[in-house]
Amino acid sequence: xxxxxxxxxxxxxxxxxxxxxDDLCFVTVKRFELRAIxxxxxxxxxxxxxxxxxxxxxxxxxxxxxxYMVNNRVANLTLALRVMLDREDATGDTIxxxxxxxxxxxxxLREMFGITFPGSPRVDEEFILEGWTDLPPYRRDxxxxxxxxxxxxxxxxxxxxxxxxxxxKTLYADYPKGAK
Amino acid sequence: xxxxxxxxxxxxxxxxxxxxVTIKDPFNRPGADRYRGFHxxxxxKCIGCGSxxxxxxxxxxxxxxxxxxxxGPGDSGLRPMIDYGRCCWCALCVxxxxxxxxxxxxxxxxxxxxxDAFRFVxxxxxxxxxxxxxxxxxxxxxxxxxxxxxxxxxLAPEDRIGNFxxxxxxxxxxxxxxxxxxxxxCGLCVATCPAHMDIxxxxxxxxxxxxxxGLQLLYETNPFxxxxxxxxxxxxxxxxxxxxxxxxIAIRWLKRAITDSxxxxxxxxxxxxxxxxxxxxxxAVIGAGPAGLTTAFxxxxxxxxxxxxxxxxxxxxxxxxxxxxxxxxYDVLDHEISVIEAMGVEIRCNMRVGHEIxxxxxxxxxxxxxxxIGLHQGRSTRVxxxxxxxxxxxxxxxxxxxxxxxxxxQVAVIGGGNVAMDIARSMARLQKIKYGRVGVTVxxxxxxxxxxxxxxxxxxxxxxxxxxxxxxxxxxxxxDGETVMGLRTWKVQAIFDDQGRFAxxxxxxxxxxxxxxxxxxxxxxxxxxxLLGEALTEKLEWNRGRIMIDSTGQTSEPWxxxxxxxxxxxxxxxxxxxxxxxxxxxxxxxxxxxxKVQ
Numbered sequence: 001x002x003x004x005x006x007x008x009x010x011x012x013x014x015x016x017x018x019x020x021x022d023d024l025c026f027v028t029v030k031r032f033e034l035r036a037i038x039x040x041x042x043x044x045x046x047x048x049x050x051x052x053x054x055x056x057x058x059x060x061x062x063x064x065x066x067x068y069m070v071n072n073r074v075a076n077l078t079l080a081l082r083v084m085l086d087r088e089d090a091t092g093d094t095i096x097x098x099x100x101x102x103x104x105x106x107x108x109l110r111e112m113f114g115i116t117f118p119g120s121p122r123v124d125e126e127f128i129l130e131g132w133t134d135l136p137p138y139r140r141d142x143x144x145x146x147x148x149x150x151x152x153x154x155x156x157x158x159x160x161x162x163x164x165x166x167x168x169k170t171l172y173a174d175y176p177k178g179a180k
Numbered sequence: 181x182x183x184x185x186x187x188x189x190x191x192x193x194x195x196x197x198x199x200x201v202t203i204k205d206p207f208n209r210p211g212a213d214r215y216r217g218f219h220x221x222x223x224x225k226c227i228g229c230g231s232x233x234x235x236x237x238x239x240x241x242x243x244x245x246x247x248x249x250x251x252g253p254g255d256s257g258l259r260p261m262i263d264y265g266r267c268c269w270c271a272l273c274v275x276x277x278x279x280x281x282x283x284x285x286x287x288x289x290x291x292x293x294x295x296d297a298f299r300f301v302x303x304x305x306x307x308x309x310x311x312x313x314x315x316x317x318x319x320x321x322x323x324x325x326x327x328x329x330x331x332x333x334x335l336a337p338e339d340r341i342g343n344f345x346x347x348x349x350x351x352x353x354x355x356x357x358x359x360x361x362x363x364x365x366c367g368l369c370v371a372t373c374p375a376h377m378d379i380x381x382x383x384x385x386x387x388x389x390x391x392x393x394g395l396q397l398l399y400e401t402n403p404f405x406x407x408x409x410x411x412x413x414x415x416x417x418x419x420x421x422x423x424x425x426x427x428x429i430a431i432r433w434l435k436r437a438i439t440d441s442x443x444x445x446x447x448x449x450x451x452x453x454x455x456x457x458x459x460x461x462x463x464a465v466i467g468a469g470p471a472g473l474t475t476a477f478x479x480x481x482x483x484x485x486x487x488x489x490x491x492x493x494x495x496x497x498x499x500x501x502x503x504x505x506x507x508x509x510y511d512v513l514d515h516e517i518s519v520i521e522a523m524g525v526e527i528r529c530n531m532r533v534g535h536e537i538x539x540x541x542x543x544x545x546x547x548x549x550x551x552x553i554g555l556h557q558g559r560s561t562r563v564x565x566x567x568x569x570x571x572x573x574x575x576x577x578x579x580x581x582x583x584x585x586x587x588x589x590q591v592a593v594i595g596g597g598n599v600a601m602d603i604a605r606s607m608a609r610l611q612k613i614k615y616g617r618v619g620v621t622v623x624x625x626x627x628x629x630x631x632x633x634x635x636x637x638x639x640x641x642x643x644x645x646x647x648x649x650x651x652x653x654x655x656x657x658x659x660d661g662e663t664v665m666g667l668r669t670w671k672v673q674a675i676f677d678d679q680g681r682f683a684x685x686x687x688x689x690x691x692x693x694x695x696x697x698x699x700x701x702x703x704x705x706x707x708x709x710x711l712l713g714e715a716l717t718e719k720l721e722w723n724r725g726r727i728m729i730d731s732t733g734q735t736s737e738p739w740x741x742x743x744x745x746x747x748x749x750x751x752x753x754x755x756x757x758x759x760x761x762x763x764x765x766x767x768x769x770x771x772x773x774x775x776k777v778q
Binding site: 058125144145148149152155157158159161162163164166167168170171172174175176177 | 228229230233236237238239242243244245250251252256258263265266295296299366367368370371380400401491515646652731760761763764
């Protein structure tokens with residue numbers, strides 16, 4: 001794995017690699033070099049399989065992180081390339097021509113994170129969220145709790161208790177609460 | 181189509197003798213080792229803080245009372261009930277769990293025709309996966325809530341020993357915000373606080389940077405928040421949810437941060453007397469300590485005229501005359517009391533009831549009298565020579581009052597409580613100033629881990645050069661004529677007998693003489709009840725040497741209440757709670773009296 005990284009490092013801008021295991025490494029790359037690195041990994045280094053394409057919402061930094069995980073089956077190596085996108089302009093570069101399966105991942109990212117991939121087949125079609133009108137649900141500013149409370153009914157008979165109030169009732173109901 | 185294409189499917193037959201890679205019994209296939217399946221909850225560890233409910237993004241969790249779990253210190257008695265119709269198995273509840281009681285098994289298949297079966301209390305409603313070791317458990321490398329206290333500055337031992345300057349810096353507003361951010365606001369601490377202060381609410385104010393709002397909240401439950409922010413025994417922190425897997429939230433220092441962050445003059449704008457009509461009724465309070473002044477504060481805000489009679493020079497009681505200045509500076513106390521006075525409370529100092537004015541006069545002139553006289557008389561060991569010993573409480577009072585006290589090069593203190601540490605450390609400071617060195621010996625009956633003093637008091641005393649001899653019983657104060665030469669002690673073998681009665685047993689062979697020019701007794705105090713007078717003392721009902729009171733603080737006399745250390749104790753925050761209780765009780769009596777007249 002390190003040799004591969006050395007070879008890439010000569011020609012591309014690589015961040016500091018993070019080895020989760022000897023056979024699993026994460027490295028951040030520049031967006032404009034992603035396609036070249038992926039192509040080289042696939043065609044020269046034997047990383048023929050796109051394991052997954054996923055995203056992380058770093059809302060504090062106003063960035064999306066895309067993670068392209070590719071696998072060399074013969075050598076049993078997995079390399080994950082990270083690309084940072086501006087959160088305001090959430091547009092990635094499609095790689096469906098490198099791996100056709102990427103189109104499905106990209107369609108999912110479009111739906112769950114609102115990251116679009118112009119040119120990717122059927123990217124704007126609904127994936128699993130039918131009739132979704134809210135913010136893309138994997139965005140961190142999506143309020144999951146509010147959504148679930150608006151959308152789903154509670155089972156009848158549900159009652160909850162606040163620990164502080166419950167303890168007041170059971171342990172010190174007689175105490176006068178100050179000057180309130 | 182080539183011949184190879186036709187034949188290749190048959191080549192698969194060559195694997196027919198290999199071990200199958202598929203699972204033999206797909207119906208009993210276990211989940212992956214770290215699968216997020218149905219929850220488990222360890223009832224011995226769960227404290228019912230409700231953090232799981234709070235974090236749940238699907239509102240799937242209710243906190244419910246369950247049989248066999250009672251509310252008590254640091255445990256709400258509630259347990260999480262999970263609605264699996266809503267649960268999305270994200271495991272945030274496991275990640276946030278303050279005790280690590282909530283985990284997930286790797287069991288995820290379960291069929292039932294009753295949808296309500298999927299709402300249950302893990303760990304209470306028994307399930308087949310309750311003891312399953314596999315499943316999701318929190319990785320301990322990263323926690324959602326911080327586990328360590330925000331740092332705070334304090335004077336190093338060598339910088340503090342030669343003076344009476346305040347030791348602890350207190351949080352800066354920035355440090356306080358960081359510390360407040362660790363609090364999950366479960367509120368388990370509120371039950372432990374004797375005054376039941378709104379702890380999570382004021383911590384939330386700190387986190388939001390709203391110190392003025394925080395101050396107003398503090399005053400709703402405690403007019404001595406500046407003092408308590410410094411010297412409270414902070415038992416709240418012993419029931420904090422954060423202590424189970426990290427440092428308890430520094431509740432006391434956060435309270436202090438609020439009081440320190442608000443400009444002193446702003447207090448008078450923020451804490452104003454409510455606009456209530458004067459009742460024309462009056463209450464006399466005896467003793468201007470925390471109990472008496474809290475009562476006065478509450479009653480004055482209800483429109484009653486309150487006069488506080490204080491025997492000593494200045495108000496504050498034990499907060500001024502017991503607690504040394506390095507723990508609670510006098511200007512802080514002065515300011516705190518001035519806020520109470522701004523409610524219209526009149527404090528008359530140097531008015532010792534029984535001398536300048538009598539109980540009978542008070543009973544006649546006021547609608548109610550509140551006795552909050554504290555414990556200002558030191559108890560004696562009564563060992564031979566003890567009439568030559570100093571009482572710690574007396575010595576502390578003289579140091580505060582600025583009276584010169586004798587400072588010998590070597591002092592021996594008897595006692596292991598906070599008062600013992602206070603006098604040991606005060607004498608150590610005076611020695612350092614006078615001789616440039618500390619010579620204090622502290623002896624107590626208890627083993628060091630059984631000392632009644634706060635841990636930090638003991639540690640700080642040791643840092644400052646006080647030498648502690650635990651498990652030593654005083655036998656004699658050694659005299660040479662009238663001069664104290666030292667303290668003779670024996671090793672303690674047991675403090676209590678089989679029945680749990682106080683009956684120390686000593687190893688007489690293990691004798692020590694601690695050389696000392698002064699021996700200080702700090703083994704407890706009692707109330708000076710001489711002010712009551714013979715007739716009233718006879719009339720009142722007593723309980724083991726203390727005036728008997730009911731749950732509202734009323735004595736057997738309809739016009740007399742008692743509060744604070746003299747009747748309950750043992751610290752400032754209990755006195756404040758007593759003050760509130762008594763104020764409500766007195767207020768009720770006064771209201772009833774008003775109605776009668778009308």
